[in-house]
Amino acid sequence: xxxxxxxxxxxxxxxxxxxxxxxxxxxxxxxxxxxxxxxxxxxxxxxxxxxxxxxxxxxxxxxxxxxxxxxxxxxxxxxxxxxxxxxxxxxxxxxxxxxxxxxxxxxxxxxxxxxxxxxxxxxxxxxxxxxxxxxxxxxxxxxxxxxxxxxxxxxxxxxxxxxxxxxxxxxxxxxxxxxxxxxxxxxxxxxxxxxxxxxxxxxxxxxxxxxxxxxxxxxxxxxxxxxxxxxxxxxxxxxxxxxxxxxxxxxxxxxxxxxxxxxxxxxxxxxxxxxxxxxxxxxxxxxxxxxxxxxxxxxxxxxxxxxxxxxxxxxxxxxxxxxxxxxxxxxxxxxxxxxxxxxxxxxxxxxxxxxxxxxxxxxxxxxxxxxxxxxxxxxxxxxxxxxxxxxxxxxxxxxxxxxxxxxxxxxxxxxxxxxxxxxxxxxxxxxxxxxxxxxxxxxxxxxxxxx
Amino acid sequence: xxxxxxxxxxxxxxxxxxxxxxxxxxxxxxxxxxxxxxxxxxxxxxxxxxxxxxxxxxxxxxxxxxxxxxxxxxxxxxxxxxxxxxxxxxxxxxxxxxxxxxxxxxxxxxxxxxxxxxxxxxxxxxxxxxxxxx
Numbered sequence: 001x002x003x004x005x006x007x008x009x010x011x012x013x014x015x016x017x018x019x020x021x022x023x024x025x026x027x028x029x030x031x032x033x034x035x036x037x038x039x040x041x042x043x044x045x046x047x048x049x050x051x052x053x054x055x056x057x058x059x060x061x062x063x064x065x066x067x068x069x070x071x072x073x074x075x076x077x078x079x080x081x082x083x084x085x086x087x088x089x090x091x092x093x094x095x096x097x098x099x100x101x102x103x104x105x106x107x108x109x110x111x112x113x114x115x116x117x118x119x120x121x122x123x124x125x126x127x128x129x130x131x132x133x134x135x136x137x138x139x140x141x142x143x144x145x146x147x148x149x150x151x152x153x154x155x156x157x158x159x160x161x162x163x164x165x166x167x168x169x170x171x172x173x174x175x176x177x178x179x180x181x182x183x184x185x186x187x188x189x190x191x192x193x194x195x196x197x198x199x200x201x202x203x204x205x206x207x208x209x210x211x212x213x214x215x216x217x218x219x220x221x222x223x224x225x226x227x228x229x230x231x232x233x234x235x236x237x238x239x240x241x242x243x244x245x246x247x248x249x250x251x252x253x254x255x256x257x258x259x260x261x262x263x264x265x266x267x268x269x270x271x272x273x274x275x276x277x278x279x280x281x282x283x284x285x286x287x288x289x290x291x292x293x294x295x296x297x298x299x300x301x302x303x304x305x306x307x308x309x310x311x312x313x314x315x316x317x318x319x320x321x322x323x324x325x326x327x328x329x330x331x332x333x334x335x336x337x338x339x340x341x342x343x344x345x346x347x348x349x350x351x352x353x354x355x356x357x358x359x360x361x362x363x364x365x366x367x368x369x370x371x372x373x374x375x376x377x378x379x380x381x382x383x384x385x386x387x388x389x390x391x392x393x394x395x396x397x398x399x400x401x402x403x404x405x406x407x408x409x410x411x412x413x414x415x416x417x418x419x420x421x422x423x424x425x426x427x428x429x430x431x432x433x434x435x436x437x438x439x440x441x442x443x444x445x446x447x448x449x450x451x
Numbered sequence: 452x453x454x455x456x457x458x459x460x461x462x463x464x465x466x467x468x469x470x471x472x473x474x475x476x477x478x479x480x481x482x483x484x485x486x487x488x489x490x491x492x493x494x495x496x497x498x499x500x501x502x503x504x505x506x507x508x509x510x511x512x513x514x515x516x517x518x519x520x521x522x523x524x525x526x527x528x529x530x531x532x533x534x535x536x537x538x539x540x541x542x543x544x545x546x547x548x549x550x551x552x553x554x555x556x557x558x559x560x561x562x563x564x565x566x567x568x569x570x571x572x573x574x575x576x577x578x579x580x581x582x583x584x585x
Contacts, residue, residue: 249545298545309543338544379542417542423505424495425543427565430520430536439536441565443497 019157019180019211020132023102027081031073032065033088040087043108058106062086070094070115077101085138087112093121093143096130105138110162110185113138117166119287123149124166131155141165142291146172147189154178164188167286168297169195170220177208177231184215190297192225193217193242197232198251209259213237221274221296222247223267226260235263244300245270245324247307248314249334253341255349258313266365267305269323275302275437275445282434299431301326303373303447310334310350317357320365321372325447328361328372328398332425333381333417348416351382355408358389361398369393371451376400381417386410483512484579487559492585502571504583505541505563510554518560519551522577527570534567 033039037059044055061084067073070083070090077083080100087107094115096103103125105113115138117124122145127133130153139162140147147163150156152175160183163170170186172195173179179196186193194217196210209231216238217223223239226232228251239245245267250256274294281295289295301307303326308314310333321328331354336347361375375398376387386408392398398405401421406412427441438445490506510516523537538549541561552560564574574581 333542334544335540335542338540338542338548419505419541420491420493422542423491423563424493424503426505426538426540426549426563427503427536429538429540429543429545429549430565436536439565440534440567441495441498441501441503441536443495448497 018155019178020100020102020134020155022104022134022136022157022159023082027078028084029067029073029077029081030061030065030084030086031067031070031090032062032086033068033090036065036086036088037062039107039112043087043112058086061106074101074103085113089114089116091116091118093117093124093126095123096125096127096133096135098130100132101130102134102136103138104134104136107137110137110160111139115140117142117144117147119167119289119291120144122146125149127151127153127156129153133157134159136160138162139164140170143167144286146170146195148172149174150176150179152176156180157182159183161185163193165291166190167295169193169225170217171195173210174198177210179210181210181212182214184212184217186215186217186223187219188292188294189220190295191220192222192247192298193220194223195225195227197226197230197248198228209233211235218242219272219294221272221294221298222300223270227251228256230257231259233261233263234265235261236265238266238268239305240266240268240270241272242270243272243274243296243302244304244307245321246305247300247309248311249309250311250339250350253336253339255336255341255346256310256312258311258353260311260314261317262306262314262319263317265319265321267319267321267324267328268364268370270305271303271323271325271447273302273447278433278437282437296433299428299442299444301330301428301444303327304330305372306330308332308351308354310339311354312350312352314354315357316355316359319359320363321359321361321375322364322370324372325450326373327377328375329356329359330377331382331385332379333422348381348414351385353384353411354382355385355411356387356390357408359398360391362392372399373448373451374399374401376402376405378402378405379417379421380412380415381422382412383414384411386412483510484516484518484576484581485509485511486581486584489584490562492583498567500569501565501567503563503565504574505561507559508554508562508576508581509559510556513556515553515555516579517551517553518576518579520549522575523564524575525564525566525571525583526573526575527568528572533571535564536566537562537564539563 223242224246226248305324387405388408430439487507540549
């Protein structure tokens with residue numbers, strides 16, 4: 001039985017693969033560490049009947065456990081098997097392949113089961129062609145690329161995870177579709193807390209895609225990065241204290257078709273000075289740096305809440321966007337040639353048809369003013385971009401660097417945008433963490449002073 | 452001027468006009484890359500000591516040339532290099548976009564060059580030289 005993607009997405013003829021449910025019964029393989037029993041006793045102290053029953057059940061599993069290496073337990077699991085991971089720290093990267101595996105921590109909290117990379121292996125948990133995958137209730141940390149990387153997988157669920165201190169991304173999906181990511185906490189990652197999208201395909205209404213909800217991303221370079229995510233729905237989550245809260249951009253020459261939905265998000269105070277603090281990053285490779293040091297791997301304008309670059313048909317609705325010292329929302333063109341599409345007639349195939357509706361900008365959740373540098377920054381490029389129902393403090397109109405924000409549904413007439421605004425960002429493309437961490441002409445790498 | 456020197460000078464001028472002398476990127480002589488129209492000269496508001504120049508460059512030579520951003524230099528009057536960032540782009544793009552461009556004769560490409568510090572006099576793109584207007 002699966003949890004259908006509630007989504008984005010109205011019913012359509014195509015049959016959606018289900019997002020797998022969390023299973024609580026069926027065949028299981030147990031992994032443990034030498035101190036698992038002690039952690040169980042400390043995690044479930046007391047004499048209450050439920051606590052005692054849980055403790056006894058877990059101690060029975062620990063007593064029968066013969067697999068101290070997590071990969072051994074994964075390798076022993078067949079289709080439909082749960083891999084039950086008792087509290088403890090499991091060092092070394094693991095790979096999950098095959099259908100319908102469920103990798104589940106049995107701690108009271110996600111932090112009670114820690115899968116720790118050696119800072120050399122690219123991914124701490126890699127799931128490759130693992131349709132029907134569930135990973136739940138554990139922490140993955142210190143991946144030399146990603147903590148959790150889901151690849152070429154159709155139908156998966158990542159539930160109640162902590163992902164931290166990866167060189168690049170906390171969670172990354174590539175070529176993965178029909179996924180639900182919920183209750184993920186991501187922090188201290190050098191690219192994005194959550195990087196999703198490539199492979200989440202389908203028209204709006206096709207019932208394909210990824211749903212990302214109830215997440216909390218903070219202290220990353222990018223909180224959420226939607227890369228080529230044509231069918232991603234991110235909602236009801238908090239993105240705060242990153243350098244940039246959320247960013248979306250296309251990959252490859254295809255024109256983005258557009259089904260990204262960003263709704264009911266709190267995108268707040270994304271002003272983390274990760275670049276200014278990055279000097280120690282240049283003195284040692286990742287494997288020898290201290291865990292928790294955030295070393296930026298991508299350039300992004302510090303102080304931006306939501307950055308949409310070269311995307312089409314995005315709907316940004318009912319979000320609270322405040323305290324971002326550069327801009328609450330930024331919408332910008334990306335020349336198609338930069339994606340490898342050289343046809344001169346198609347250079348302006350983005351950013352078109354993006355809708356911003358009913359967002360609260362520059363207002364803290366408690367109603368107090370918390371200004372963005374500017375609520376809406378837009379280079380003026382594209383057609384059909386529109387803003388309606390967005391409000392600032394006391395119901396005022398949002399602030400913008402454009403004289404007019406065209407209302408929905410019609411939106412903007414086509415424009416090529418302001419070439420000065422566009423050109424001023426080009427030098428930032430020369431950023432390189434080792435060789436050019438502060439390129440001339442680029443003002444992205446420090447948050448503007450508070451307004 | 453001797454007769455021989457005059458003949459050589461005339462031949463050299465004719466060869467230069469036809470773009471036949473060789474040196475620099477792609478076998479083209481320096482000076483055949485030009486701004487197709489006046490570039491925009493900007494100062495980032497938050498970076499008063501930096502400058503950004505953006506426009507279209509055109510290959511006015513007779514051969515196809517490949518230009519690389521890594522070969523862009525900004526030089527002051529004494530020929531000293533200023534810190535520089537360059538891409539063959541008119542708007543930001545991530546990754547490796549705009550690192551190089553191949554231009555057939557008469558074709559254009561965007562070029563944005565930024566530098567830090569005062570006294571910039573000219574831009575070198577490999578063996579080609581571009582003026583800094585204003």
